[in-house]
Amino acid sequence: MLNEQKISEIVESVISGMQKGNKKQLGIFDSMTDALTAVEEAYRQYRRYSVEQREKIIAAIRKLTLEEAEKMAELGVKETGMGRVVDKTIKHQLVANKTPGTEDLQPRVYTGDDGMTLIEMAPYGVIGSITPSTNPSETVLCNSIGMIAGGNAVVFNPHPNAKETANYAVDLVNRAILEAGGPENLVVSVENPTQESSREMMQSPIVRMLVATGGPGVVKALLSSGKKAIGAGAGNPPVIVDDTADIAKAGRDIVNGASFDNNLPCIAEKECFAFSNITDDLIQSMVKAGAYILKGEKIEQLKKVCLIEKDGKYSINKKWVGRDASKFLKEIGIDADNKLIICETEEMHPFVQVEMMMPILAIVRVNNIDEAIEKACRAEHGNRHSAHIHSKNIDNLTKFARAVETTIFVKNAPSYAGIGAGGEGHTTFTIAGPTGEGLTSARSFTRQRRCVLVDGLHIV
Numbered sequence: 001m002l003n004e005q006k007i008s009e010i011v012e013s014v015i016s017g018m019q020k021g022n023k024k025q026l027g028i029f030d031s032m033t034d035a036l037t038a039v040e041e042a043y044r045q046y047r048r049y050s051v052e053q054r055e056k057i058i059a060a061i062r063k064l065t066l067e068e069a070e071k072m073a074e075l076g077v078k079e080t081g082m083g084r085v086v087d088k089t090i091k092h093q094l095v096a097n098k099t100p101g102t103e104d105l106q107p108r109v110y111t112g113d114d115g116m117t118l119i120e121m122a123p124y125g126v127i128g129s130i131t132p133s134t135n136p137s138e139t140v141l142c143n144s145i146g147m148i149a150g151g152n153a154v155v156f157n158p159h160p161n162a163k164e165t166a167n168y169a170v171d172l173v174n175r176a177i178l179e180a181g182g183p184e185n186l187v188v189s190v191e192n193p194t195q196e197s198s199r200e201m202m203q204s205p206i207v208r209m210l211v212a213t214g215g216p217g218v219v220k221a222l223l224s225s226g227k228k229a230i231g232a233g234a235g236n237p238p239v240i241v242d243d244t245a246d247i248a249k250a251g252r253d254i255v256n257g258a259s260f261d262n263n264l265p266c267i268a269e270k271e272c273f274a275f276s277n278i279t280d281d282l283i284q285s286m287v288k289a290g291a292y293i294l295k296g297e298k299i300e301q302l303k304k305v306c307l308i309e310k311d312g313k314y315s316i317n318k319k320w321v322g323r324d325a326s327k328f329l330k331e332i333g334i335d336a337d338n339k340l341i342i343c344e345t346e347e348m349h350p351f352v353q354v355e356m357m358m359p360i361l362a363i364v365r366v367n368n369i370d371e372a373i374e375k376a377c378r379a380e381h382g383n384r385h386s387a388h389i390h391s392k393n394i395d396n397l398t399k400f401a402r403a404v405e406t407t408i409f410v411k412n413a414p415s416y417a418g419i420g421a422g423g424e425g426h427t428t429f430t431i432a433g434p435t436g437e438g439l440t441s442a443r444s445f446t447r448q449r450r451c452v453l454v455d456g457l458h459i460v
C-alpha cells in the first residue's frame with residue numbers, strides 16, 4: 001500500500017517530469033536512456049511514412065523556422081553570449097530556405113543487356129548528432145531537415161553551454177512534425193547533456209550513425225567509436241588578396257565575412273595575406289567598410305585579453321569567443337563601435353595561427369603569390385576546411401586551390417558565399433572535411449542499396 005506522502009511524491013515527480021520533459025518541450029528527456037527508447041519507437045513508425053509525407057514534415061519545419069528565426073537568434077545570443085542577433089537570424093533563414101530536402105536523394109539506374117540495376121538511398125535509422133555552441137539551433141535544424149529527408153530519426157547531445165537554444169530547436173522540430181502528421185519524438189535530446197550522455201549515445205546499439213560538428217576533440221572521439229561517423233571539424237580559414245583584385249570590393253567582402261556573427265562561423269576569414277603593394281589600399285577599404293585598425297602596443301594589449309599563453313603556446317580565452325568588437329576595444333581603452341578589428345602582424349603571431357572565432361583579423365604582408373600560398377597553407381594547419389582569395393589572375397586562383405585542398409574555396413566574395421549566402425549551392429552548418437562528405441545534405445545521411453533485376457525492364 002502506498003501512503004499519502006509516497007502518493008504526493010509520485011504526483012509531484014510526474015508533474016515536474018511533464019513540465020520539464022515531454023509536456024513542456026517536445027522531445028526533451030531527463031535521461032539519454034529514455035530519449036533513446038523514445039526515438040527508437042519513433043523511427044519504427046517513421047519507416048512507414050512516404051516520401052511525400054517526409055516532404056510535408058520538412059515544409060512545416062521550414063515554415064516554423066522562418067517564423068521563429070529571430071526568436072532563436074535572440075535566445076542563442078542570450079544563452080551563449082556569442083554572436084549577433086541580426087546575423088544569427090540570417091543563418092536560420094538560410095537553413096530554412098536552402099537546406100535540401102528529399103530531392104537530394106537521387107537514385108541511380110543502370111540498364112543493359114543483363115537487365116536493370118537500381119541504386120536507392122536508404123535511411124541509416126537512428127542518427128546520433130553532437131552539436132556546437134557556435135551555431136546551436138542552426139545545426140539542430142539543418143541536421144534535422146537533412147536527416148529526416150533521408151528517412152532517419154535523430155538523437156541530439158548538444159553543447160552544454162547552448163543546451164537551451166539547441167533544445168528549443170528540437171522542440172520546434174517536433175511541433176512541426178506533429179502539425180504535419182508525423183510521429184512523436186522523431187527528434188530527441190536530453191535536458192542536461194554531458195560527456196556521459198554523449199558516451200551513452202555513441203555506444204548505444206540503437207544509434208546506427210554518428211555525426212559531430214565541433215572542434216578536434218569531438219571529431220577524434222567520434223572516429224574512435226567504431227561506428228559509421230561523419231566528422232565536421234575545426235578550421236582556420238586564410239584569405240589571400242593579390243594585386244589584380246578589386247581592392248575596394250575585397251576590403252568590403254572580407255570585413256563582411258570576417259565580422260559575420262562575430263567570426264563564429266568555421267568558414268569565416270580568420271587571417272589575411274595581402275600583397276605588399278596593395279596592403280595600404282586594402283586596409284583603407286576595410287576601414288571604410290567598418291573595420292577598426294589597431295596599431296602598436298594596443299595589439300599586444302588585445303592579445304592578452306583574448307588569448308591565454310602557456311609555455312609559449314596560445315589558446316583562446318573562451319569567455320571572449322564571439323563577443324562584439326566594441327567590447328574588445330572597450331577592454332583596451334578604446335571607445336568605438338566597429339564590427340571588426342584589423343591589425344598588421346607577422347606570420348607567426350597567434351592572431352594568425354590560432355582559430356579564435358573573434359571579430360579580429362590579422363593582416364600579413366607578402367611579396368608574391370608563392371609566399372602568400374605557403375603562409376596561408378601553414379595557417380590553415382592542414383584542416384582542409386575553408387580558404388578564400390580575391391584575385392582576377394586565374395593562375396593564382398588555381399594554384400592556391402590546388403595547394404590548400406580545402407572543402408570550401410571562395411573566390412572574390414565573402415566567405416559565407418560558400419554556404420549559399422550570395423553564392424550558388426545549398427546551405428549546411430555541418431561541413432565534413434575530415435570524413436569527406438563535404439557540405440552535408442540529406443544524401444550524406446543515407447546508405448546506398450542496390451537492387452538487381454536480371455533479364456527484365458531493359459525496354460529498348
Ligand code: NAD
Nearest residue numbers: 132133158159214215217218221232233234235266430431
Ligand atoms: P566544441 O568542440 O567545444 O564542442 C562541440 C561539441 O562537441 C559539443 O557538443 C561538445 O559538448 C562536444 N564535445 C567536445 N569534446 C568532446 C569529446 N571529447 N567527446 C564528446 N563530445 C565532445 O566546439 P564549439 O566551441 O562548440 O564549436 C566551435 C568549434 O567547432 C570550432 O573549432 C569550429 O571550427 C568547429 N565547427 C565546425 C563546423 C563544421 O561544419 N566543420 C561547424 C561549426 C563549428
